Every structure is written in C-alpha cells, then in structure tokens.
Amino acid sequence: MANPSIMDTLFQRSLEDLIKGIRLQSPDSSTPTSSFLCKSMEEIRREIKSTDPHTKSIALLKLTYLNSIYGFDMSWAAFHVVEVISYPQFPLKKIGYSAATASFHDGTDVLLLLTNQLRKDLSSSNGFEVSLALQCLSVIGTTDLCRDLCNEIFTLLSSTRIYVKKKAIAVVLRVFRKYQDAVGVCFKRLVDNLESSEPQGMSAVVGVFCELTLRDPEGYLPLAPEFYRILIDCKNNWVLIKVLKIFAKLAPLEPRLAKKIVDPICEIMRRTMAKSLMFECIWTVVSSLSEYESAVKLAVVKARELLVDDDPNLKYLGLKALSSLAFNHPWAVVENKDAVISSLSDADPNIKLASLRIVMSMVSEDNVVEISRVLINYSLKSDPDFCNEILRSILTTCSRNYYEVVFDFDWYISLLGEMSRIPYCQRGEEIENQLIDIGMRVKDARQELVRVARDLLIDPALLGNPFLHRILSAAAWVSGEYVELSKSPFELMEALLQPRTSLLPPLIRAVYIQSAFKVLVYCLHSYLLQKEATASSFAADGNTPWIENSAIQGPEGSDLATSELDREFNPRDFSPSFENNGHSISKLSTHKSMVNLLNLTEMALGPLMESHEVEIQERVRNILGVKELVKQEILDHSAQKEENSEKKESDASKIIELIYHSFSEELGPVSASAQARITVPNGLVLKDNLAELEIICGDIELPVSTSFSLGTLHSREKEVLSLDDAASNEDSEPSTESTSLLSEHYKRHKLYYLLERKMMPFPLIIHLPMKVRFRIIRSMISMIL
Amino acid sequence: MIRAVIVMNTQGKPRLSKFYDYEPTEKQQELIRTVYSVLCSRPESVSSFVDADSIFGPDCRLVYKHYATLYFVFVYDSAENELAMLDLIQVFVETLDKCFKNVCELDVVFNYNKINTILDEIIFGGQVLETNSAEIMKAVEEISKLETAYTTIPLVPKSVTSWRSSV
Structure with missing residues (x-):
C-alpha cells in the first residue's frame, strides 16, 4: 500500500470487469450484489483520486454506470468530472462529458470551471470533440454557460461540417431557452438554415423551430412563408411532421394562413403512404382546422381507416383523433359509433378508456338511456x-x-x-x-x-x-x-333492524336506526290517527292509503304479525311473503301488529342501549324512549281500558304528533347564496361590538358546531327545567327565530340577566334545528316517564 | 422533445437510462420502477402508447416496444409524433442490431458505453437529429476508432509485450 496509485492503476477493474463481477453475484439474493456494489464504490472513490488520467477516467466511467443503472449518487464527484473533461485524450474526454451530462444541473457549483474547457472544445478541429461539447451543453447549459459560449455557437452555425452544424443548430434550442439575448445573435443564421440544402441541417432546424413555436406561437408567425415553402416542397416525412406541428399552432392565430394551408395538408393526407404523416395531418385538421368542413370530412375518413385497423396502435390513434372531434363535430363520432362501442371490449386498457371517453362525449338527452344500457x-x-x-x-x-x-x-x-x-x-x-x-x-x-x-x-x-x-x-x-x-313500512322496519346490520360501520348503522325511528313514528302516528277516527266514528277516512284498508281486523292479523317477527330472524326467507304487500299492509295497523312492531324494535335495539358508539347509543335511546312511552298505552288499549288511559293516551298522541311533524318538515337543497338573501331582522345589529360578551362568556366554551346545540353537560339540567315551564306554557304567542335565540342565551347565562324572562313557548321548538329538537323531545319524554 | 429513454429487461432491471431533463438520481430510479410496473401489467399485443402524465408530468406520453427480454421506452411530449417515436425505437434497435449482429440483452449489458454513443447520435439534447441508421453507424464507427486509438496506449508497457513475443 506504499503507493496506492500505482497499485490501483495496475490492477484496476475496467467497466467490463465490474459488469462481469456484478453478474457473477448470485441472482437470487440481493445482498451479495449490493455488498459487491458497495465494495466497488469504495474502489471507485479511491481510484478517482488517482493522478493517473486513465485510472481516474475508468473510475469515473464505472461511477457513471453505477449511477445510471443502480442509482448510486455521483454528485460528490463533480470536480473529478471537470478534471476528466480537461484531459486531451478523446476517450477520456468523452467519459468526462457523458458523466457531466448525466449528473450536472443548474445547481452544480463547479459548472463555472467548465466554461473555458467547453470554449476550447467547441473550437477544436476535431468534429467529434466539438460534438461532445455541444452534446453536453444541450443538456446542462445554464444561463451563464449559454451567454459565455453564444459566440462560439454562432460560429458553428455556419460550419461546413454538417455533422457539427446540425448539432450546433440543435443546441440553439437550449441556448434560447436559457439566454434570451442569444436570439438577437443567432436568429438570422438559424433562419438561413431553413433554406439549407442538406436534409440533416433542415431537419434539425425545423425541429428547433417546432419546439420554439410550441412555446411561443406568436413570435414565430412571421416565419410562416418559410414553413409554407417547406410544406409544399419537402419530401421528408420527419420534416413535414414538424412543419405540420408548427402550423397547428400558427393556424389559429391567422385565419388567412389556415385557409392557405388547408388544401396542401389535405393533399398530403390523400397522397402519403406513411401512417405517421397521415396521422399528423389528421391531428392538425381536427385540432386547428376544424372549421373547414371538407378537410374535417377527409380527416374523419382517414381516422376511420385507423380506427378499423387491426394494429392496436393505429386504432388507439384513430380514437384519439375522433375524441378531439367529439365536441365540435359530434356527427363524426356518431358516424363511427359502432367501431367506438365495439372498442369498449378491447384487450387494451388504453383503447377501452379512449373509447369510453368518446362514448361519454356523445351522451345527450335523447340517447342517454340507450348509451347507459x-x-x-x-x-x-x-x-x-x-x-x-x-x-x-x-x-x-x-x-x-x-x-x-x-x-x-x-x-x-x-x-x-x-x-x-x-x-x-x-x-x-x-x-x-x-x-x-x-x-x-x-x-x-x-x-x-x-x-x-x-x-x-x-x-x-x-x-x-x-x-x-x-x-x-x-x-x-x-x-x-x-x-x-x-308501500309497507312494517317490512321496511324489519329491513332496517335486520341482524346483519351489525356489519355496518357505526355511523351508517346510526342512519339506519334514525330511519327506523322515523318509520316507527310514522306507523304510530297513523295508527293513533286511525284509532281516533274509528273511535269517534266508523268512517275510516285516514290520511294515508294503507290506513283506509285497515278498518277490518281479522284473526289472521296476529298470525301474520308473529310470522313477520319470526322472519326477522331469518332474513333470507323474507322475499316470498313480500309479494302480497297489499295484504300485509291491510294488517299493519291492527293493534296486534303495532305491538309486534314495538316488540321488534325493542328486541333489535335493546342490546344496543349500551353500545360504545355514541351515535348509535344516542339514537337507540331516542327510539326506545318513545317506544316505552307509547307501548304501555297500546297494551292498555288491548285490555279495553280506554277510559282510564284516555288522559295519558292523549299525551302520547300529542308527542307522537309532535315528533311526526318535526320529521315531515321538508328538507331541501340549500343554494350557496341562500344566506345572503335573508334580510336582517329589525333591531338586530350585526356590527355591534361583542367585546363585552367576550368578558361574560369568557369561562364558558361555546360549542363549535354551526347549529347551536344544548349539548354541553352543564346546561342539561336547566334545559329540562325550562322545558317543564315551557310545557305548561303551551299556548303562548308565536314568535320569531330570534326569540328562541334569545331564550337560548338566557338559558345559558341566566345568572347575568337581571329580570326573570318568560320562558320559551312550547310550539317554538319547531323553529329550532333538528338536533336541538331531538334533545328537547328526549328530555320531555324522560320527564313524562 | 424527447424527455427520457429507458431500456430495461422484462424483470425491471434497467439496462440504459437517459433523462434529457435533469432529474435527481433517486427520482430517476423511482420513475424507472413506476414505468416498469405500468409496462409489466400490460398484456401482450396491445397498443404501445401509454399516457404518462401521472408519471412524468403534464403533456408526457410514453411509447414502448418489447423485443425478446427487453423493453425500449421513449418518453416524449406533444412536439413529437406518436408513430414517428415508434419508428425511432425501431431505428435504434436496428442500429444496435447492425452494430452487434443479432443484438441480445447481453450485448446491451456489456456495451454500456457504445450503446450510449449510438443513442447520442440519434437523440441530441432531447431532439431527434439522425434517423438514418447508416449515418449513425458511420459516426459511431469513427468515434470507436478514436477511442481505441488512445486506449491501446500505455500502462502495460509495450516493452513487455514485445519481450513476450520475442521469447
């Protein structure tokens, strides 16, 4: 290890060795591979510090490979990249440039060190070296680089080597995007290339103008005559496609231009054998020339050719063209309706989605039923x-x-x-x-x-x-x-209370229970009404149709009611008996069936009294409270003690009546601007400073809900108390909503009122929000019991 | 403009990836994985186009072609023609085929450098510059010549080889 540099140099793995090494790792488990990769990264980190250009470059090449294939970070090696680019040997320089292209971005701080090297390589006599520099610049060029190298690129635009020239043309796109002022320098020379005789140069320059036009169509409208000439003269499909893309952007800006190009485009559409060019013509017509009926007709014919083709790609593109016509030319879609609808069952999800979109665009009042079917x-x-x-x-x-x-x-x-x-x-x-x-x-x-x-x-x-x-x-x-x-509330009740409702999430179950409550109240109300009616006279003119049928009570009534209860435990067997709805309805309001209804309610909901879900528990208690209230009376009635129960009975009917009416109040959609349309009541000052109130209620936290509720614990007692008063005060004068607001405030803050106020009159509770009403009614029920 | 070129095998291992708009490395890997998950869920013999807005951002489309064990994926925007992109994949693969004589996945694995060179001749900064595979081959061969000219140089000194051969 005396001289790591030399060791590394002699025994360095090449990129090929690295790839072989990776492949030798067991493909089954990922751990050995990743440990091998980490070891390789360590090697690279060591080798890249070497002073030997070759060793350093190979290390960088391996790093670039690991970065692009395995996602290893290489931002730390930015300076080494600059070093490798500066080597004069072509292959090393190439490694450096491709590493820069892969890893540099606007935020890379060593970019500025690159300017001079790029300038040098742009002026190299070796075309391939120039190409490397241009290639790199086209991806990583920053505003600074583009500004500093603008002149070199300008020179290259008139290079005699087409290999260099086409790349210089292409790099202009990046330069214009990053450094606006370059337009002044290079524009003229770029435009000159539109008349270039070399197809490669022409193709490059049209490509650049296509990108530029897409971003800023107005700016390139003056070049329309040049593009028009290419449209007419050029035979190269790639170039024509790009020119069509340009015209698709320019035509909507200048009606005279649209008029001029529509014929040549149709001509190309008819003539060409290349599907790509044909599709581009179709696309140009449907997206930008859709007011030219004859062109659209031709485009639809051609789109249909694509649509019915077996190649899924052409089919997809045909649908795409058609869907952009759907809005302005619905006839085009209708003509191809069959092809579109049959594509709904295509194996290709893209095609299915595209055809679904088109089908939906066809929907109107006349065909919605058919299409939905x-x-x-x-x-x-x-x-x-x-x-x-x-x-x-x-x-x-x-x-x-x-x-x-x-x-x-x-x-x-x-x-x-x-x-x-x-x-x-x-x-x-x-x-x-x-x-x-x-x-x-x-x-x-x-x-x-x-x-x-x-x-x-x-x-x-x-x-x-x-x-x-x-x-x-x-x-x-x-x-x-x-x-x-x-038709049959009783059946509804059984459905709402069936045992499998335990599968529902609590909030939805609460909705079920609340609905059962409404149904129960409705049944009770109708029953009581009917009883009153039969009691006073035998004329059975009830309010609802099913009461009318119920004047006769037969012995089967009880059988049916019990059987319904039985069925409650076996819900799957429901259906047969539902067929004779009319029959069961007539029995519904019999006394016995009422009792059964109440029993059913009790049996189904009783166990939920202690539910841990507050919404369920609360509603169950509501409904069972009402049930308790009326059940006694209905049972009494069966014992024929009408006189004794008359007093209580009328209490119960009154409550049922009350709840019934609170439920039958219509709920409607509220328009978003409804609040604004309400006039402020006389004497209500909305802009009053409420700072004083803040001091008064400082210690009480108001509920956040928008409808005010009496839900806070400490107001519960007072509520019951005040309602006691209220009940006795039943025939007070009617008042407005604001009175109830006031009385609400009074209840909360009684302490702060100097004089005893008259309590809220009883009938006023129908002015209160639903939630509050339930609370009041519940308190009332518990009070009566 | 072409936004990215990805070559990966049918197991989702990337073999080549090139992004013409800068994306951080982790993001690149994530995009490649997402593309793979979309491609492998598509049945055989369906269309080659996939809306890629949700993967690569607005106005991005994706076209792919499945050759043997490899997916060739081009990501592009509205400045490119769909069928032309499909042709371009064909040009790329044909050029590889000429270059390696019946190209297979292993060629792509072991010739990372050369494949990048080929791709760079076709697509330059996201723009298509050359679609003629003969022209592409010509340039690639020139570049290879330049590369080998330098790499044969030093390190294992010539003297050693000459010494060996002389023995």
Whole structure:
C-alpha cells in the first residue's frame, strides 16, 4: 500500500470487469450484489483520486454506470468530472462529458470551471470533440454557460461540417431557452438554415423551430412563408411532421394562413403512404382546422381507416383523433359509433378508456338511456378497474349541470339501483350523494326512490359488501325521510333492524336506526290517527292509503304479525311473503301488529342501549324512549281500558304528533347564496361590538358546531327545567327565530340577566334545528316517564 | 422533445437510462420502477402508447416496444409524433442490431458505453437529429476508432509485450 496509485492503476477493474463481477453475484439474493456494489464504490472513490488520467477516467466511467443503472449518487464527484473533461485524450474526454451530462444541473457549483474547457472544445478541429461539447451543453447549459459560449455557437452555425452544424443548430434550442439575448445573435443564421440544402441541417432546424413555436406561437408567425415553402416542397416525412406541428399552432392565430394551408395538408393526407404523416395531418385538421368542413370530412375518413385497423396502435390513434372531434363535430363520432362501442371490449386498457371517453362525449338527452344500457352491459363483462371507470363516467355525465341530460328520473334512479348491484361496484359515495340529492330535488321521483331503496335494504346479502355501505346509508335515509310513500313500512322496519346490520360501520348503522325511528313514528302516528277516527266514528277516512284498508281486523292479523317477527330472524326467507304487500299492509295497523312492531324494535335495539358508539347509543335511546312511552298505552288499549288511559293516551298522541311533524318538515337543497338573501331582522345589529360578551362568556366554551346545540353537560339540567315551564306554557304567542335565540342565551347565562324572562313557548321548538329538537323531545319524554 | 429513454429487461432491471431533463438520481430510479410496473401489467399485443402524465408530468406520453427480454421506452411530449417515436425505437434497435449482429440483452449489458454513443447520435439534447441508421453507424464507427486509438496506449508497457513475443 506504499503507493496506492500505482497499485490501483495496475490492477484496476475496467467497466467490463465490474459488469462481469456484478453478474457473477448470485441472482437470487440481493445482498451479495449490493455488498459487491458497495465494495466497488469504495474502489471507485479511491481510484478517482488517482493522478493517473486513465485510472481516474475508468473510475469515473464505472461511477457513471453505477449511477445510471443502480442509482448510486455521483454528485460528490463533480470536480473529478471537470478534471476528466480537461484531459486531451478523446476517450477520456468523452467519459468526462457523458458523466457531466448525466449528473450536472443548474445547481452544480463547479459548472463555472467548465466554461473555458467547453470554449476550447467547441473550437477544436476535431468534429467529434466539438460534438461532445455541444452534446453536453444541450443538456446542462445554464444561463451563464449559454451567454459565455453564444459566440462560439454562432460560429458553428455556419460550419461546413454538417455533422457539427446540425448539432450546433440543435443546441440553439437550449441556448434560447436559457439566454434570451442569444436570439438577437443567432436568429438570422438559424433562419438561413431553413433554406439549407442538406436534409440533416433542415431537419434539425425545423425541429428547433417546432419546439420554439410550441412555446411561443406568436413570435414565430412571421416565419410562416418559410414553413409554407417547406410544406409544399419537402419530401421528408420527419420534416413535414414538424412543419405540420408548427402550423397547428400558427393556424389559429391567422385565419388567412389556415385557409392557405388547408388544401396542401389535405393533399398530403390523400397522397402519403406513411401512417405517421397521415396521422399528423389528421391531428392538425381536427385540432386547428376544424372549421373547414371538407378537410374535417377527409380527416374523419382517414381516422376511420385507423380506427378499423387491426394494429392496436393505429386504432388507439384513430380514437384519439375522433375524441378531439367529439365536441365540435359530434356527427363524426356518431358516424363511427359502432367501431367506438365495439372498442369498449378491447384487450387494451388504453383503447377501452379512449373509447369510453368518446362514448361519454356523445351522451345527450335523447340517447342517454340507450348509451347507459350499453355501458352497463359492458361494465358487467369488464375487469373491476374498467367497470368502475364506466360507472364513474355514467355517474358524472348524468349528474352534470344538475342532471341536465336526465329527463326521466324514475329511470335514472332504477339505474342507480342497478349499478349498486353490479358485483365490482365501488362508487358507493357518488351513488349515495346522488340518491339523496335527487330525493331532495325531485319530488316526483321519490316514489321510485323509495321503491329502489326498499329493494336495496331488504337484500341481506348487500350488507356484506363494504363498498355498498354508503349506498345503503342513502337508501336507509331515503326510506325514513319519505316513509309515507312506502308501500309497507312494517317490512321496511324489519329491513332496517335486520341482524346483519351489525356489519355496518357505526355511523351508517346510526342512519339506519334514525330511519327506523322515523318509520316507527310514522306507523304510530297513523295508527293513533286511525284509532281516533274509528273511535269517534266508523268512517275510516285516514290520511294515508294503507290506513283506509285497515278498518277490518281479522284473526289472521296476529298470525301474520308473529310470522313477520319470526322472519326477522331469518332474513333470507323474507322475499316470498313480500309479494302480497297489499295484504300485509291491510294488517299493519291492527293493534296486534303495532305491538309486534314495538316488540321488534325493542328486541333489535335493546342490546344496543349500551353500545360504545355514541351515535348509535344516542339514537337507540331516542327510539326506545318513545317506544316505552307509547307501548304501555297500546297494551292498555288491548285490555279495553280506554277510559282510564284516555288522559295519558292523549299525551302520547300529542308527542307522537309532535315528533311526526318535526320529521315531515321538508328538507331541501340549500343554494350557496341562500344566506345572503335573508334580510336582517329589525333591531338586530350585526356590527355591534361583542367585546363585552367576550368578558361574560369568557369561562364558558361555546360549542363549535354551526347549529347551536344544548349539548354541553352543564346546561342539561336547566334545559329540562325550562322545558317543564315551557310545557305548561303551551299556548303562548308565536314568535320569531330570534326569540328562541334569545331564550337560548338566557338559558345559558341566566345568572347575568337581571329580570326573570318568560320562558320559551312550547310550539317554538319547531323553529329550532333538528338536533336541538331531538334533545328537547328526549328530555320531555324522560320527564313524562 | 424527447424527455427520457429507458431500456430495461422484462424483470425491471434497467439496462440504459437517459433523462434529457435533469432529474435527481433517486427520482430517476423511482420513475424507472413506476414505468416498469405500468409496462409489466400490460398484456401482450396491445397498443404501445401509454399516457404518462401521472408519471412524468403534464403533456408526457410514453411509447414502448418489447423485443425478446427487453423493453425500449421513449418518453416524449406533444412536439413529437406518436408513430414517428415508434419508428425511432425501431431505428435504434436496428442500429444496435447492425452494430452487434443479432443484438441480445447481453450485448446491451456489456456495451454500456457504445450503446450510449449510438443513442447520442440519434437523440441530441432531447431532439431527434439522425434517423438514418447508416449515418449513425458511420459516426459511431469513427468515434470507436478514436477511442481505441488512445486506449491501446500505455500502462502495460509495450516493452513487455514485445519481450513476450520475442521469447
């Protein structure tokens, strides 16, 4: 080790040795290879410090190799790179330049050391050396380098050696990009090359102008006549393609130019045998000359040739051309509809996606039903990814601009239901949103919505698919919210409370329970109404259709109700009995079935009273509270003690009535600007300084939610108390929302009010947000019990 | 403009990688891995074009060709014609074939330097400068001549060889 340099020199591994060494490592385990690579890196680090040019260069070559193939860092060797570039021997210099090209960037600090060496090599008499320097400059050229070497490059632009000249032309692209002022120096000479007789020089210069035009079309419009001449005269396809790319950018800027080039381009399109050039013509026409009907027609014919070709590449490009026509020339797509639709089942995912995009662009009010049908059929046959891509496209297209293309919502809702049942469907969130959105927006569609929701809810198999949970959540909500449209609320209740709902995530289960609550209240309300009616007279003119049928109570009523309960434990056997809905409806409101309904509720939800999920527990307690309240009375009724229970009964009906009305209040979509449209009530000063209030409430943390809630613990007691008052104060004068706000504040901060205020009048609670209402009602229930 | 050229084998091992826009080394390796994962998931005999916006940034497309055990991948933008890029891969492979007489993966593995030289004659700073494989070969041979002229020089002194041969 006395002289490592000489040792390294004599026994240095070449790049080939290194590659052989790597290949000798066991291919099975990666560890030996990586340890071998690390050892090699150590060698390289040692060798690269050598003073011997050859040793140093070979080390750098190996390093460049390890960098580009195995991702080893080589930024630490930047200075050595500069050293190797400065060696006069061509192969060493070449190693240095390719290392610089691979690793230098704008932030490399040794770049400035390179300027003089580059200048020297650019003026070398050896064309290949000049080429090395140009090559390096074209990738790593910084503003400084481009400025300092601008003159050398200018000289090379008129070199007699075409090998050097074409590279000098190409490097101008980098120079212009990094150093704007170079345009003034080199532009003229660059343009002169457009008339060059050597095809290589011409090709290079057109390529440079193509890149420049793409970035700044206006700046190169004055060169249009030169490009036009090339378009007419040139026979080289590469050059023509680049010129077409230039014209695609220039034509939209200058209508007269577009008019002039449209014929030559069509001529080339007709004449050429080269598919690449033909495609470029098609592309130029569809993207920039689409107002020339005859040219577009020709382009569509040619695109069709590509579309029906067996080569998947041509097919893909044909679709690409067609899809850019879809917006301005829908006829072009319609003409090729069959080819496009059959591509939906292509083996190539690119082709499938492209054709799907085109199909979606065809969708209009007239054909949405037909296209959706076709797409759903394809989605059933597709792989999961593409299936979901199809569903996503249908969902976004149909919901665009508030369901612009959908005119038959009953159809669309059943389509949503159908999508939910496609085995691969993973678009639960979108379907959920749309089901609820349509429910709120489109009154006429609710009947169908409730029907579709019922079909989804009663299928116990769907509960096992996590991707559908969001959809089921929407179905449950819809069924609860629009329960009056349901044909059989009892059946709905069984579906909402079926045992497999335990598979749902807690928040969605809470939605189920809340909907069950609504259904229960609805049933109770109808039952009580009907009873009142039958009690006062025998005229059975209930409010809802299913009560009308229920005047006669038969002995089968009890059988049916119990059997329904039994079925509750075996949900898979549901379906047969659902067929005679009309029959079960007529029995629903019998006394016995009411009792069964309450029992079912208790049995299904009782165990959840202690659930650890607050949302579930809270809702279960709500519903069971109401159940407790009315159950006693309904049982009493069965014992024919009507007189005794009359007082309590009317309490219960009142509460049920109250809850029922709170649920039947319409929820609608709120426009984003709704808040601004509300006029400020008289006497409400919004800009008042609230600093004093801050002092008062300093110790109390207000809840962050936007709807104010009485949810904080310490207000609970007062709430119950105040409601006690409120209940007795039932016939107070009606008031406005602001009164309730005031009374709310009063409840919180009673201490700070000087005078006792009149408490919030009872009927006012319907002005409160839903969440608050539930709390009040719950307190009320517990109070009564 | 061409943004990158990658040659890798069907196991995803890179054999050549060239980025014409600077990317840090780790990023390059990551891009190569991503490209491989896209390519190996594509069935045989499907189209050669892949939208690469999500991998290489906006306006990037990718074209590849599968020869025996190698993928040849060109990444390019809207300034290039799709089919011309496909032809260019063909030109590159044909030139390799002429150079190595029935090129195979091993040739690509062991001739890192030469393959880079060939590619540099075709693509210069991301622009296509030469598509004629005879012209490319001519330049590459000249360069090889220059390289060997110098490398035969020193280190193992000529005297040793002459001494051996004289024995």
